[in-house]
Amino acid sequence: MTAKLHPRVQPHFEMVLARNPGETEFHQAVFEVMASLTPMIGTRPEYAQWSVLSRMCEPERQIIFRVPWLDDQGRVQINRGFRVEFNSALGPYKGGLRFHPSVNLSIIKFLGFEQVYKNALTGMPIGGGKGGSDFDPKGRSDTEIMRFCQSFMTELYRHIGEYTDVPAGDIGVGGREIGYLFGQYKRITNRYESGVLTGKGISVGGSQVRTEATGYGTVYFAREMLATAGQSFDGKRVVVSGSGNVAIYAIEKVTQLGGTVVACSDSDGYVVDEAGIDLDLLKEVKEVQRGRLSDYATARAGSARHVVGGSIWDVPCQVALPCATQNELPESGVRALLANGVELVAEGANMPTTPEAVALLQEAGTPYAPGKASNAGGVATSALEMQQNASRDSWTFEATEERLEAIMTSIHAQCVETAEQYGDPGNYVMGANLAAYTRVADAMVLLGVI
Structure with a gap:
């Protein structure tokens, strides 16, 4: 951590360290955003108050669960599942699922925290969350992956929904895994809620360009x-x-x-x-x-x-x-x-x-662009998939890519304009963090202390 925090922000970071010991990836993500707030403190001091910043760093909900499944030899395997629903001020929680042996609570929290700001930059009405498991799909058969996904969704289904929390894919979770997850959700709920997951196959309500989007x-x-x-x-x-x-x-x-x-x-x-x-x-x-x-x-x-x-x-x-x-x-x-x-x-x-x-x-x-700005295309297209599911519509590849291009151009413009507004032209980190933080903080203030 090379930057210094504003004296009004430092206590918030110390609280994050105290309440989340050992979560180094999460600490890193929070520090980066907090370090960008310094030029804002003079003009918008309310954004550094406990009522906003402290809530911004505390997930609304953290879910950890056991995922038991049978491998092809009939042996019981146990993995740990996570879903961190971080902030819903702008809309339902939205963010991917990662299946990788490195997954732990710190990584899911850092990803969820980043997702809040990334989603805000898209301009779409979506909040931020993230989930996954320490399950490693590498070397596993299709049937083993299917059994794991079905067990994972058997617990997760009660926490998600198109107006609550909409997962998607991430590392280790592609169209195959999303298909198995959606199939189990459909089976358990007896409802064809295609908007509950994004990154689906085209034949079950997926969006063109979603594979290519990020x-x-x-x-x-x-x-x-x-x-x-x-x-x-x-x-x-x-x-x-x-x-x-x-x-x-x-x-x-x-x-x-x-x-x-x-x-x-x-x-x-x-x-x-x-x-x-x-x-x-x-x-x-x-x-x-x-x-x-x-x-x-x-x-x-x-x-x-x-x-x-x-x-x-x-x-x-x-x-x-x-x-x-x-x-x-x-x-x-x-x-x-x-x-x-x-x-x-x-x-x-x-x-x-x-x-x-x-x-x-x-x-x-x-010139350096942080991921919350430059890789927001994936979640932006997931939000477009949600739009299509909600309206029972399907867009062409060309129309969807045009929307994606417009969103990414808009995010770039926001970063440039915000960095210039706060006196550091060309600083994409500051531009992305402050543009996103402002949008989320304004929504949180309007919603009251919740």
Whole structure:
């Protein structure tokens, strides 16, 4: 934590530390927002009062439950499920479910806290929440994943609803998992409430572009950042970390806009393809075969090489898009990027850049977009899916992508205008945090002390 907090804000952070011991990811997310409040204190001191800020940092509801299920050998397995319903001032809780062995309460709370502000930036009437489990879908059969999802929903169903809490996918939760979850919800409730989950398949009320939305949205935001400097993606050399859903569709949109993505990564290492990542091959390896990037490198032996371990941030690029997971871009990674002439960093994952790395980017004057702004395309399109479900309607791919592009352009404009309003032009972190915080705080004040 490199920044300092305003004296009126410091007691709030100390209370967060005291009430949430050991939750380092949650502390990091809260500190980042609180550090941005300093320029607002002079003009809007009420936003630092206990009545707003202390409630902003305390989830409205935290749900933890046991998830028992049978594996293919008939053995009982036990996982832990979470749903943190953080803030509903703007609308029903909205946020994804993450299935990954790293999941714990701190991570779910940090994700839920970030989700509140991300959702506020979209301008859509949705609050923020997050959930998931320490279940690892990697290496599990489809039937094991189905059994787990059914057990998970058997507990979760009583806490969600289209006017209460609307989960979606995240790491480890794609269309397959959402389908199993929705099927169990439908079975238990005997109601076809398609608006209760987003990220569904098209045939059961899903939205066009939802699969592509987070990756596309990140690139649209980065495009607007480049445009403020009179540039575009045309001819830019780009590195995208990760090789899951967000990374794949970020790569696709960068390529459509004229850039060349030369590297992406997975948990085993990273691949560099100087000819540009072959998107069709990457999709085949990761989405169809559920393989590793080493398989991609083998298939592209003429132009690609696979690096085991190491840091993808050592690969020279002009635009860096961290799209994998939290705290994946450390200070050492930023130093390597700056040494190689990086011009812009935009987050496709949630909080992938460490505080020290963010400070280094800002000291260098390198434009940097936090995930709550640049990766909001996923939840924005989830809200569009909710609209379609509520009206029993279905939009075309083109119409939905047009809405997504307009939302991301609007979020960029909010960040720029708010940063300028508070005297720090080009500071996307401040712009995103203060624009979102203001909208949520105003709603909380109107609703009274609840």
